[in-house]
Amino acid sequence: MKKIKDTFIKIKDGVKNFNYKQYISTNKQFIAFVIGNLINACLLRFFTVHNYFAIKPFLADLAIVLILGSFVYLFKAKKQFTYLMVVSILFNIICIVNSLYYTYYMSFASFSLIAVSLMTVDVGDAVVKNVLQFKDFIFLWQLIFLVGYHIHLKKKKYIEFAGPKENRKKRFTGTLICGVIIYALFFATVTSVEFSRLSKQWNREFLVTKFGIYTYQFNDLFKSLDAKFNTLFGYDNAAKDFRDYYTENTIEINENEYTNIFEGKNVIVIHAESIQNAAMNQEFNGEKVAPNLNRIKDEGIYFSNFYSQASSGTSSDSEFTFASSLLPVTNGSVAVSYWNREYETLQKMLKEKGYNTLSFHANNGDFWNRNNLHKSLGYNTFYSKSSYEIDDENVIGLGLSDKEFFKQTVPIIKKEYEENGKFFATLIMLSNHTPFDALDKYGEFDTSIKEIAEDGTEKVYPYMEDTKLGNYFKSVHYADSAIGELFTELDEAGLLDNTIVVIYGDHDAKLPKSDYVRLYNYDKENDSILDKEDENYYPVDYYQYEINRAVPFIIWTKDRQFNKTVTTAMGMVDVMPTLSNMLGLKPKYALGNDVMDLDNNLVSFPNGNWLTNDIYYNSQKDEYKVINPDAIIDSDTITRNNEITSKKLQVSNDIILYDLIKNEKDRLDRTEGEN
Numbered sequence: 001m002k003k004i005k006d007t008f009i010k011i012k013d014g015v016k017n018f019n020y021k022q023y024i025s026t027n028k029q030f031i032a033f034v035i036g037n038l039i040n041a042c043l044l045r046f047f048t049v050h051n052y053f054a055i056k057p058f059l060a061d062l063a064i065v066l067i068l069g070s071f072v073y074l075f076k077a078k079k080q081f082t083y084l085m086v087v088s089i090l091f092n093i094i095c096i097v098n099s100l101y102y103t104y105y106m107s108f109a110s111f112s113l114i115a116v117s118l119m120t121v122d123v124g125d126a127v128v129k130n131v132l133q134f135k136d137f138i139f140l141w142q143l144i145f146l147v148g149y150h151i152h153l154k155k156k157k158y159i160e161f162a163g164p165k166e167n168r169k170k171r172f173t174g175t176l177i178c179g180v181i182i183y184a185l186f187f188a189t190v191t192s193v194e195f196s197r198l199s200k201q202w203n204r205e206f207l208v209t210k211f212g213i214y215t216y217q218f219n220d221l222f223k224s225l226d227a228k229f230n231t232l233f234g235y236d237n238a239a240k241d242f243r244d245y246y247t248e249n250t251i252e253i254n255e256n257e258y259t260n261i262f263e264g265k266n267v268i269v270i271h272a273e274s275i276q277n278a279a280m281n282q283e284f285n286g287e288k289v290a291p292n293l294n295r296i297k298d299e300g301i302y303f304s305n306f307y308s309q310a311s312s313g314t315s316s317d318s319e320f321t322f323a324s325s326l327l328p329v330t331n332g333s334v335a336v337s338y339w340n341r342e343y344e345t346l347q348k349m350l351k352e353k354g355y356n357t358l359s360f361h362a363n364n365g366d367f368w369n370r371n372n373l374h375k376s377l378g379y380n381t382f383y384s385k386s387s388y389e390i391d392d393e394n395v396i397g398l399g400l401s402d403k404e405f406f407k408q409t410v411p412i413i414k415k416e417y418e419e420n421g422k423f424f425a426t427l428i429m430l431s432n433h434t435p436f437d438a439l440d441k442y443g444e445f446d447t448s449i450k451e452i453a454e455d456g457t458e459k460v461y462p463y464m465e466d467t468k469l470g471n472y473f474k475s476v477h478y479a480d481s482a483i484g485e486l487f488t489e490l491d492e493a494g495l496l497d498n499t500i501v502v503i504y505g506d507h508d509a510k511l512p513k514s515d516y517v518r519l520y521n522y523d524k525e526n527d528s529i530l531d532k533e534d535e536n537y538y539p540v541d542y543y544q545y546e547i548n549r550a551v552p553f554i555i556w557t558k559d560r561q562f563n564k565t566v567t568t569a570m571g572m573v574d575v576m577p578t579l580s581n582m583l584g585l586k587p588k589y590a591l592g593n594d595v596m597d598l599d600n601n602l603v604s605f606p607n608g609n610w611l612t613n614d615i616y617y618n619s620q621k622d623e624y625k626v627i628n629p630d631a632i633i634d635s636d637t638i639t640r641n642n643e644i645t646s647k648k649l650q651v652s653n654d655i656i657l658y659d660l661i662k663n664e665k666d667r668l669d670r671t672e673g674e675n
Helices: 002-017 020-025 028-047 055-074 077-105 111-121 124-130 134-155 158-165 168-188 192-200 204-228 235-248 291-299 314-324 346-351 367-377 402-420 468-492 513-520 542-547 572-583 635-658 660-674
Strands: 266-272 301-303 356-360 381-383 423-428 449-452 458-461 499-505 553-557 564-566 615-618 623-626
Touching: 020 028, 028 055, 028 077, 028 134, 028 204, 055 077, 055 168, 055 204, 077 134, 077 204, 111 204, 134 158, 192 204, 192 635, 235 635, 235 660, 266 314, 266 468, 291 468, 291 499, 291 553, 314 346, 314 367, 314 423, 314 572, 346 356, 346 423, 346 572, 356 402, 367 381, 381 402, 402 423, 402 468, 468 499, 468 513, 499 572, 513 542, 542 615, 553 572, 615 635, 635 660
Parallel strands: 266 423, 266 499, 301 564, 356 381, 356 423
Antiparallel strands: 301 553, 449 458, 499 553, 615 623
16 A cells, blocks of 8 residues: 555656646657647547547547557657657558548448458449548648648757657656556546447447547457457357357247248349338339339338348348348458358258259459358359450449349349259349449439429429439439349249249448438428428438438239238348248248237347337437337336347357357257267
8 A cells, every 4th residue: 555655646746846848848749749640530530420529539549649659759859750650640541541431331440341441442433432532631631740840840950959858768658657547547437338339349430439539440450350369269158148049039930821931932132232212212203213113012022111230241241141140240241251150041041942042243253252251151153243244335333234234144043943943043233332423324314303384384493413312313213124124034034933032222322411301301492401490391310310221121923912011120130030931941040030920120230229110229329219109118128129139249249250050060969979
């Protein structure tokens, strides 16, 4: 106790006797470094999570800057600028990369996705046109200022003045201790929930809001490296939780009127790139954006409250979750980092029933590591870009146009069917991918408002013309037309007989909220947005935007018209168990539910948010929006759904990281062998 007391007395005396004027006059370069990188951290939060005045992330960022900056005093005065520049470049890269990443993915970057980031060479055009903005380069002011300030100080003979007065060892120790103390004070304010999410790397937006960008990024680095050694630590606990979970939550798909109705039928799955319900439900001047999808949904089984649960892996996450009924990993992507695990998938279960499993995508097979991922999911054959004839005339956006893709794919499916019998085929669309700017190739579709005036002349109001959302509607109209042509080509080839067609939107289009504000609040007379005080104004807040991200899920067959709409909340994780019951399959490790048995269902998102028919819960703010005004919401419901979401994310993550399905099978085989 005496030693601790003496230490505090020394610190107190040191603070009291500290010569602040001398410190400032001989540390101008270091102070500029600290202030500049703190401003950049605040700017990033200003552009993303908007809590730029919050004290907690400011303290966390300050602590990191001081701790890393303290090592400058291990260098002689003439070498210190070089060190400060290197660290500043690192901080600038963190800010710029995350600014870019957030614009495109509405999330923050991860070291585990560096391999994926390199793939942006293939989608560079989309990034430049739709993502790259002036704000992403504003962070460079700090480097420019630091260089300019260094030149200014050099002219003033600052180094010669400050160097002799600098006790480098003392300043290194003092600055490091100061940073550690600030960090300790910061962590003293961290709640158990916040710390838990940091350790699990849950909800990146939440982490940056609470911990600042620098703590988040270095924690992400640690978690990414930790994942490489996951087989060495924590396996026993993960395996026990896994077994306990499936003991308590035995997969029971109850028989209902849809049980086995599609058993033995061929299956064609259409992975509809970036198509949202908002586009399907929209029309202009009496013309629907997606007339074919509307016809198909009206004839089939349409799940109107369906959500993608994709995370950083976007489209590949949706493919994985659709197939396996597992959620994406909380750090990185399954497609890139964990494709070599053993998963229970729809494709594998159908292969055991004698199906030939095929996948088609006219993009590079290496993109999202699909060459490996599709083998892992259970596809016999993956037809990628090299299987198609592509030229400048039949390209839209990132590659082969959807119409040409479908046209060239149908004969391949027919040949496979004739040679190998019943099949499961996934067709991954591409044309409706951001940046939605191939306007000359989408065909004619007007997103303006046209009216006939009293004098018989036509009046045209711009409405959604020349907006990203308007261009997106034009792109969806093209994709919808391609789907219509596909159905015709499949029918003519005899491939719709004894076949079900499944269509799902892989994720939303990630378009700005401001465009939706214009969509719902357009004042045509003034070509402007209605005032928020106007009685007709429709607010598009965080919750409305999130709920609006619903995507289509449709099951259709030529053999029978269902004319059924299912309104139960549903996520991508529920697809495999729902289809399994219809196809006569019995999965063991699904995390989702057969929604045909449910009136209400919990949809858990990778960031910790969740949704039911009654409410949308925001885990970042621990608040929710009531969707169903007749619902009775109590604290027990919130707590229970939070626990279910947390457990599902944990179990799913552990299954993927520790390859638990394979290891559990091996364990059971050993047990049977011993008996």
